[in-house]
Amino acid sequence: MSAFHDVLVIGGGGAGLRAAIAVAETNPRLRVAIVSKVYPMRSHTVSAEGGAAGVAAADDSLDEHAYDTVSGSDWLCDQDAVEAFVAEAPRELLRLEHWGCPWSRQPDGHTAVRAFGGMKKKRTWFAADRTGFHMLHTLFQTVLSFPEVVRYDEWYVTKLLVDNGRTYGVVAIELATGRTETITASAVIVCTGGCGRVYPFTTNANIKTGDGMALAYRAGAPLKDMEFVQYHPTGLPFTGILITEAARAEGGWLLNKDGYRYLQDYDLGIPEPTPVMRSMELGPRDRLSQAFVHEFDKGRTIDTPYGPIVHLDLRHLGAELIDAKLPFVRELCSQYQNIDPVTELVPVRPVVHYMMGGIHTDIHGATPIQGLYAAGEVACVSINGANRLGSNSLPECLVFGTRAGRAAAVFAGQYGGAIPPAILAQGRDEEDRLERELTRHAEEGRERIADIRTEMQTAMENGAGIYRDGDSLAKAADELQELRLRFADAAIDDHSRTFNTELVALLELSFMLDVAESIITCALQREESRGAHQRTDFPARDDERYLAHSLVHREPDRHGRRVQYLPVTITRWPPGERVYGR
Ligand SMILES: Cc1cc2nc3c(=O)[nH]c(=O)nc-3n(C[C@H](O)[C@H](O)[C@H](O)COP(=O)(O)OP(=O)(O)OC[C@H]3O[C@@H](n4cnc5c(N)ncnc54)[C@H](O)[C@@H]3O)c2cc1C
Numbered sequence: 052m053s054a055f056h057d058v059l060v061i062g063g064g065g066a067g068l069r070a071a072i073a074v075a076e077t078n079p080r081l082r083v084a085i086v087s088k089v090y091p092m093r094s095h096t097v098s099a100e101g102g103a104a105g106v107a108a109a110d111d112s113l114d115e116h117a118y119d120t121v122s123g124s125d126w127l128c129d130q131d132a133v134e135a136f137v138a139e140a141p142r143e144l145l146r147l148e149h150w151g152c153p154w155s156r157q158p159d160g161h162t163a164v165r166a167f168g169g170m171k172k173k174r175t176w177f178a179a180d181r182t183g184f185h186m187l188h189t190l191f192q193t194v195l196s197f198p199e200v201v202r203y204d205e206w207y208v209t210k211l212l213v214d215n216g217r218t219y220g221v222v223a224i225e226l227a228t229g230r231t232e233t234i235t236a237s238a239v240i241v242c243t244g245g246c247g248r249v250y251p252f253t254t255n256a257n258i259k260t261g262d263g264m265a266l267a268y269r270a271g272a273p274l275k276d277m278e279f280v281q282y283h284p285t286g287l288p289f290t291g292i293l294i295t296e297a298a299r300a301e302g303g304w305l306l307n308k309d310g311y312r313y314l315q316d317y318d319l320g321i322p323e324p325t326p327v328m329r330s331m332e333l334g335p336r337d338r339l340s341q342a343f344v345h346e347f348d349k350g351r352t353i354d355t356p357y358g359p360i361v362h363l364d365l366r367h368l369g370a371e372l373i374d375a376k377l378p379f380v381r382e383l384c385s386q387y388q389n390i391d392p393v394t395e396l397v398p399v400r401p402v403v404h405y406m407m408g409g410i411h412t413d414i415h416g417a418t419p420i421q422g423l424y425a426a427g428e429v430a431c432v433s434i435n436g437a438n439r440l441g442s443n444s445l446p447e448c449l450v451f452g453t454r455a456g457r458a459a460a461v462f463a464g465q466y467g468g469a470i471p472p473a474i475l476a477q478g479r480d481e482e483d484r485l486e487r488e489l490t491r492h493a494e495e496g497r498e499r500i501a502d503i504r505t506e507m508q509t510a511m512e513n514g515a516g517i518y519r520d521g522d523s524l525a526k527a528a529d530e531l532q533e534l535r536l537r538f539a540d541a542a543i544d545d546h547s548r549t550f551n552t553e554l555v556a557l558l559e560l561s562f563m564l565d566v567a568e569s570i571i572t573c574a575l576q577r578e579e580s581r582g583a584h585q586r587t588d589f590p591a592r593d594d595e596r597y598l599a600h601s602l603v604h605r606e607p608d609r610h611g612r613r614v615q616y617l618p619v620t621i622t623r624w625p626p627g628e629r630v631y632g633r
Pocket residue numbers: 061062063064065066067086087088089090091094095096097098099100101102103104182183206207208209242243244245254255256258259262263293295404405426427428429441442443444445446448
């Protein structure tokens with residue numbers, strides 16, 4: 052069976068909803084569809100807490116936001132993309148205000164901004180510490196006002212259909228019934244979010260399995276800068292639930308087992324605190340996570356059944372401030388850790404949080420495949436380079452979701468038309484494959500999905516964690532190869548068609564194995580340390596060889612991969628030392 056839409060958006064998170072609105076606004080005659088494996092309001096964007104950056108204050112400037120982003124990225128971002136981003140972010144945040152987003156306010160009624168890690172000025176807009184929830188709600192209710200946008204809620208995309216270097220749609224499963232369908236389109240925008248679940252300990256929701264990265268990679272689009280995986284310094288042990296950077300922006304401290312603010316012993320690139328970056332705790336995420344590893348090596352962390360931890364101290368902030376600015380932090384600590392941050396220390400440890408890399412796009416969200424666009428965490432434009440600054444991701448979803456939506460609308464308006472028969476044949480093949488996966492029976496001694504997934508996550512943590520080296524990466528590469536062979540022998544017990552979560556887990560694992568391999572491949576090849584990619588065997592940044600994006604291509608003939616390098620675009624800020632606070 053086949054349905055047609057002019058533009059098909061995969062993903063109902065911040066980027067996907069914003070892209071769909073942009074398509075509808077650009078050309079109201081286009082039929083737009085959003086496919087999402089969960090109900091849109093359950094997308095990971097909903098869990099963002101801290102805020103969204105965009106220049107607002109009179110003492111701030113676009114150049115300063117751009118410079119913080121460029122230096123925070125360790126000069127690996129593309130500066131033309133960053134300049135477009137900082138210019139458009141405030142407009143996008145204001146549009147959300149007009150659509151009803153309840154930004155927190157100053158007493159005089161202006162929208163409030165807070166400090167955030169690596170940002171020298173206060174420019175992070177927030178809605179208490181539930182920013183993502185309010186932004187997603189606002190976008191969702193705005194999408195509802197466009198009747199031309201139809202939704203496939205709880206449909207799971209398994210394949211991108213590409214013929215002759217151009218995409219024409221997808222194959223998806225309706226999870227409620229198990230029905231598969233070929234959904235054709237003139238243009239497709241991938242907005243499927245990140246891939247934190249390839250690691251064992253992450254702030255990312257279960258659904259963040261890198262599906263879109265693998266879909267595009269399999270279809271022939273390269274993935275960019277995959278070796279850059281961000282650890283956030285403060286996750287709750289065991290669950291990995293995030294304690295937002297806003298907690299440190301409001302004045303929280305990090306203490307080791309002796310109650311000592313250990314960050315003062317490390318070079319975080321903050322020579323002298325400014326009124327905004329008033330504390331070392333607001334250093335960039337990569338440096339803070341690395342400092343934790345050094346504290347562990349010195350025996351100054353605290354052992355718990357869920358691994359070593361340090362403490363986040365919010366007690367000196369007082370109940371009034373915590374309730375006004377960090378109510379969700381208090382709620383999370385109480386519900387998941389059974390502690391009250393007003394009177395008790397919060398146990399935290401670094402946790403995989405965000406993927407700087409993703410599908411290679413230009414600044415309009417276009418990929419090398421005609422008609423295929425990507426935006427949000429799944430894409431790599433790149434504004435984040437080797438290390439994303441906190442609160443740049445939500446506005447990235449808005450700015451580049453909009454850009455991708457507009458570009459896709461123009462493409463679909465110009466190049467719509469007949470679907471080649473080869474595409475419909477591909478769709479039928481994929482539907483047959485899914486039927487075979489569903490009916491493949493687990494036999495005695497066959498591989499279990501959960502075992503392979505756990506071993507993959509462990510291999511990634513050991514091989515490509517906060518610090519890596521050639522040996523750890525090569526070992527992880529071997530382990531992943533072995534797991535891929537074992538995966539071929541995996542089957543499922545549940546053969547029903549109604550909400551078959553085991554089938555989805557099988558398909559997600561196959562996507563995650565592709566993503567994991569691309570991370571390891573790029574990390575092995577980059578023989579330098581930059582931002583979140585720290586090689587103990589190559590501890591220095593090497594601009595001579597690696598001031599360049601890595602692009603990993605799938606080579607289907609050899610079941611292998613090929614990495615090439617693409618120069619970074621530098622407009623106004625030549626590479627320098629990463630220093631904050633001056
Ligand atoms: C706990 C947490 C807190 C954060 N806090 C902040 C913050 O304060 N500020 C900030 O800037 N950033 C923050 N981030 C990062 C930011 O929230 C995300 O990068 C951003 O929301 C990603 O949005 P997205 O639209 O790209 O993807 P998501 O919101 O992850 O949406 C992905 C969508 O794709 C769909 N999808 C995926 N695969 C498939 C498939 N195979 N078939 C069909 N549909 C599919 C899903 O259903 C979903 O709708 C935070 C992240 C986390 C995890």
